[in-house]
Amino acid sequence: MSDPHHRTLRSVQLEIERVYGLERAPDVVDFVRMGGESSRETLVLRQRDDELEIALVLPPVKDPAELTAPHYGPSDAWLQLVEGVSHFVYVAERARTQLPATRLELELQAEVDKFVLLAFTGAPLDPERSSALHDQLYERVRYLHAADTEDGQRYRMANDLAARFVARLSGREDRLRTLRRFYRAGQAEKIRLARAA
Amino acid sequence: MTEPKDAPPTIEMASNVSDFFGPVVADAIKARGYDATDAAEAYVVALLADYTRPGQLGEETLSRPLTLLLDEAMQTPGPERFERLRVLGDGVLYVSGFFGEHLENRGVEPRYVSALGATAYENASAMLRQRAKDQNAPDLFSELAEKFRMFVRLLADVAESLRARSARTDGAVVKMYERWLRTGSTTLGDALMARGMMPVRGSGLVH
Numbered sequence: 001m002s003d004p005h006h007r008t009l010r011s012v013q014l015e016i017e018r019v020y021g022l023e024r025a026p027d028v029v030d031f032v033r034m035g036g037e038s039s040r041e042t043l044v045l046r047q048r049d050d051e052l053e054i055a056l057v058l059p060p061v062k063d064p065a066e067l068t069a070p071h072y073g074p075s076d077a078w079l080q081l082v083e084g085v086s087h088f089v090y091v092a093e094r095a096r097t098q099l100p101a102t103r104l105e106l107e108l109q110a111e112v113d114k115f116v117l118l119a120f121t122g123a124p125l126d127p128e129r130s131s132a133l134h135d136q137l138y139e140r141v142r143y144l145h146a147a148d149t150e151d152g153q154r155y156r157m158a159n160d161l162a163a164r165f166v167a168r169l170s171g172r173e174d175r176l177r178t179l180r181r182f183y184r185a186g187q188a189e190k191i192r193l194a195r196a197a
Numbered sequence: 198m199t200e201p202k203d204a205p206p207t208i209e210m211a212s213n214v215s216d217f218f219g220p221v222v223a224d225a226i227k228a229r230g231y232d233a234t235d236a237a238e239a240y241v242v243a244l245l246a247d248y249t250r251p252g253q254l255g256e257e258t259l260s261r262p263l264t265l266l267l268d269e270a271m272q273t274p275g276p277e278r279f280e281r282l283r284v285l286g287d288g289v290l291y292v293s294g295f296f297g298e299h300l301e302n303r304g305v306e307p308r309y310v311s312a313l314g315a316t317a318y319e320n321a322s323a324m325l326r327q328r329a330k331d332q333n334a335p336d337l338f339s340e341l342a343e344k345f346r347m348f349v350r351l352l353a354d355v356a357e358s359l360r361a362r363s364a365r366t367d368g369a370v371v372k373m374y375e376r377w378l379r380t381g382s383t384t385l386g387d388a389l390m391a392r393g394m395m396p397v398r399g400s401g402l403v404h
Contacts, residue, residue: 004280010215010243015235063276064283067325070336073329110291121235123335132331 004064008078014086015121019176020183025092028085041080041146043106044191045088053097054082060066069118073136079114084109102187104154107181108194109189111162112138116179119170130170138163161194218245218355225354225384231347237340241348244287263289263313270317282321283386286341289314294352298380307349315345354384361388370394 006029013028029032033096035042035057042163052169061067066077074082087106094101118133125133138159145152165182182193219242226233235240238323256364263285270281293300293310300310322338331338361373361384368393377385377396 007240007243008248011236011239014215014219014239014242018235018239024219027215063279065321065328067280068283068321068337070325070327070329071332073331073334075328092219100313115234121239122237122337124341125335129331129334137296184285 004067005029005058005061005081008067008081009085012082012117013089016086016089016116019116019121020180022089022093023096025096028056028088031088032058032084035059035144042082043091045091046097052091054091056088058084074114074118082114082117083110086113099186105187105190106160107154107158108161108190109172111158112166112179112182115162115166119166120175127170128150134163134167161191165194215242216245218242221355221358222351225351225358228387229351229354231351231381233343233348234337234340234353234380236337237344238346240337240341241351244291245352247287248291263310267317269315271320277326279321282317282324283338286314286317286321286338289317290341290345290352292347293349295356296355297349301376311346314349315342318342318345353382357382357384357387361385 009028009032013025016022017024022031031054033055036059039057039059041059042057044053044055044057059077061077066075067081068121086109090106090109091101115133115137118137119130141159143152143155145155147153147156169178172178178193180191185193222238222242222245225231226238228347266285270278270285272280290326293307293314297307302305318338319342320371322336325336326332326334357380360376363369373385374389374394374396376382377389386396394402
């Protein structure tokens with residue numbers, strides 16, 4: 001795995017943990033495996049007795065610049081990396097607190113994390129850029145799974161809920177508190193919070 | 198003054214290297230009021246974590262003319278160009294922060310070095326902006342370029358903080374005091390005061 005991968009993986013993990021005020025999870029770099037040329041980000045989990053085995057598979061990247069996101073206009077490689085780290089941190093946190101996690105929760109949280117990292121951790125985005133980012137992440141999206149499949153329905157629902165939830169965060173004074181409450185909520189509460197938006 | 202035989206171990210325990218550097222960097226930013234975004238702070242922590250690995254010590258930055266390295270990076274075609282610019286910016290930032298004295302002892306002007314590091318990051322940023330539809334979109338590397346000297350001071354503070362933390366014997370504290378006399382580092386001054394010492398520079402008065 002290349003240095004740019006290391007740097008970005010650790011940066012993203014640190015930013016997620018800081019935003020949500022989490023205890024430090026193990027270094028994600030130690031759990032990453034490189035996939036094949038046409039692979040997509042995948043978090044592999046295996047539970048045996050009291051042990052949880054985790055591996056984050058990422059596709060190789062030919063151009064290191066793709067692993068560094070301008071705060072507006074991220075690459076597919078960066079978005080896949082963020083999604084993978086988001087899943088990893090979420091699973092680690094839920095395992096630490098001995099709470100269950102559903103696949104919808106993982107996808108929904110990852111969709112929220114992408115916007116949060118791009119809109120709230122770097123230089124502030126003006127409303128126009130924030131709106132354009134929202135449009136890029138949630139409106140102009142292409143799904144790999146058909147709408148009538150279980151995976152397809154889950155990804156579309158996660159995308160829709162995340163879009164509604166983050167849309168009301170900009171400019172709010174209690175943004176951080178809202179984000180942290182959302183992060184620690186289970187699936188039903190997450191859906192309720194998002195739909196209340 | 199002698200070194201105690203039962204000096205405590207100087208091995209810092211942390212579950213991962215980011216764990217170790219994260220609080221040190223956060224403390225330095227808070228204590229000195231540095232204006233860094235969360236993204237930049239996380240990048241600096243990840244940079245330090247990378248540089249703890251063997252072979253990452255920026256040897257090239259220390260051993261070859263920086264203008265030559267920048268020129269080579271700028272002449273590099275394709276995707277490798279971005280990576281060489283980033284690595285050069287990282288190397289200059291790390292070396293300037295952690296080994297600033299070494300550079301000055303070699304007769305290298307710190308402002309000149311910082312300008313080169315900032316240029317490397319600025320060109321990396323420009324490559325990113327070319328891909329974005331919004332040419333003026335903010336990004337991490339433009340922040341690192343614009344505030345390069347501030348980030349050098351941040352890393353210098355981190356370095357001094359780590360030196361202060363590792364000073365656990367009388368001899369090490371004396372060395373820390375001598376270093377404070379040379380540099381006037383606020384971080385070292387604070388560390389000396391935390392150990393009950395009031396660091397004062399000689400006034401030249403005869404008592």
